[in-house]
Amino acid sequence: MTDLTVHEPPATGSDLAELVPILFGHAAFQQLNAACELGLFELLHERGPLGAAEVAEALGLGRRPAGILLLGTTALRLTAVEGGRYRTGPAVAAAFAQGSWPVLRDIVEFQARVSYLPAADFAESLRTGENAGIRHFPGDTRDLYSRLAGVPGLEELFYRCMNSWSELSNPVLVDQVDHTGTRRILDVGGGDAVNAIALARAHPQLRITVLDRPGALEPARRNIERARLADRVGTHAADIFDDPYPGGHDCVLFAHQLVIWSPEQNLRLLRKAHDAVEPGGRVLVFNAFCDDDGAGPLYAALDNVYFATLPFRDSTIYRWCEHEEWLRAAGFTGLRRVAGTGWTPHGVVEGRRAP
Ligand SMILES: C[S@@+](CC[C@H](N)C(=O)[O-])C[C@H]1O[C@@H](n2cnc3c(N)ncnc32)[C@H](O)[C@@H]1O
Structure with a gap:
């Protein structure tokens, strides 16, 4: 008897490696956000290339935390290392060169302070058809804009960051x-x-x-x-x-x-x-x-988590x-x-x- 069942080839290790940036997507963003909050990119733009010890000292970090940050930003190509000395990676260097770095930094802050926690309500938002993440902002209206005034500083933050998205x-x-x-x-x-x-x-x-x-x-x-x-x-x-x-x-x-x-x-x-x-x-x-x-693009697919939540x-x-x-x-x-x-x-x- 001939077996006519079509067997899928077993997934290879390299197929599964595609999951890494997705499985740790939250962690990738937090590496970017921490580097922005701590001023790593400005430091490397102004004074790089620098060794890990110099980065740690300039940012006021211990050697272990600085190592964790530099490993993360380098693996994500936000920084680059050569001969043990770090500089900004291609996308960050391009943003500084074009003068769009302050705009990008605002957008990172928007993701961190507005979009990030509500994104964990994505499955609930899909299940209910409601913007479930709005529970993170006090108020009883159903849209984010009418809730902006209810949190001190939120209206200012929203418009500063919206301004950057638009710019x-x-x-x-x-x-x-x-x-x-x-x-x-x-x-x-x-x-x-x-x-x-x-x-x-x-x-x-x-x-x-x-x-x-x-x-x-x-x-x-x-x-x-x-x-x-x-x-x-x-x-x-x-x-x-x-x-x-x-x-x-x-x-x-x-x-x-x-x-x-x-x-x-x-x-x-x-x-x-x-x-x-x-x-x-x-x-x-x-x-x-x-x-x-x-079918895309990826930007719209991922930004849609904000819009859904x-x-x-x-x-x-x-x-x-x-x-x-x-x-x-x-x-x-x-x-x-x-x-x-x-x-x-x-x-x-x-x-x-x-x-
Ligand atoms: C995503 S922001 C866009 C702001 C601006 N057009 C831009 O591109 O930067 C949406 C704007 O719509 C306004 N908006 C939302 N609902 C509104 C309503 N019912 N009446 C008047 N304005 C409203 C918000 O206050 C907010 O300024």
Whole structure:
């Protein structure tokens, strides 16, 4: 008798080795976070290469803890060692060289202080369909934003870090989208005005209204004053769902906004935008996107743990094609995709209201 059963080849040791960065993903992040908190990267950037004893002394660490940290950061390629002397690894060195290191450090702090503990509620969030990680922030509302004011310092931390996420990813919105001919943008859920300020700086003809909760508009006003743009960037306190949008805008922007809500809520927001924008005007949707086939990218897949556990019950990074379906259903035509060229999967989908 011939045995027709197909036997899978046994998994090899190297197949199983793929599990190491996943099994210890939490530990990889903690190596990065500790190195940031302790100032290892600034030290090596300014004074490296340094021996382990010099690193230990400069950071005020014992030899054993310094060894644990240097082993971790080196194995993760955050640092590199040659002849017993340590320097920054390729990604960290590139961030310093480009001037984006302070932005990255804020993003690490956001992961550590906002996203990390709630991420352990991921399975519960999937099981219940609720953002179960919100229990880490006191309050009885269901979305993270309305809870920010309840914890001293949290609103400040959130907007400092959100500012960095936006600064990192908004070149696609500011530089790659064509703003010629646009006069007035309504920035719905514009937060601390990070994108409004970047747009106003780059495009002197633009005037922008930042619409958000009153709590967000305090940092927005401070930032607008500091940027000396109060003559072109204004604020408008309103609820994005319940209040009417102010008129007189030929462009409505949703930046990092449609990732928060359900498809039905996004359609509602886009319909409001279609009614509010002048005939012939545009809507711009700027955020991270999933690939149309749902197979990636890795950034979106992993960032989705934050979206599932924290902002709101329905938050997720949607596919490009889902955005386009909503825009069409809301009445926009002439849809265009603009994919960013950075290392994050950010982009813009734009659509136009008929003249
Ligand atoms: C993820 S942040 C994005 C901020 C900014 N657009 C950016 O890209 O940096 C979402 C913003 O939506 C605002 N928001 C959420 N729900 C809102 C509501 N119901 N009414 C007004 N603003 C709201 C939050 O206050 C927050 O500033």
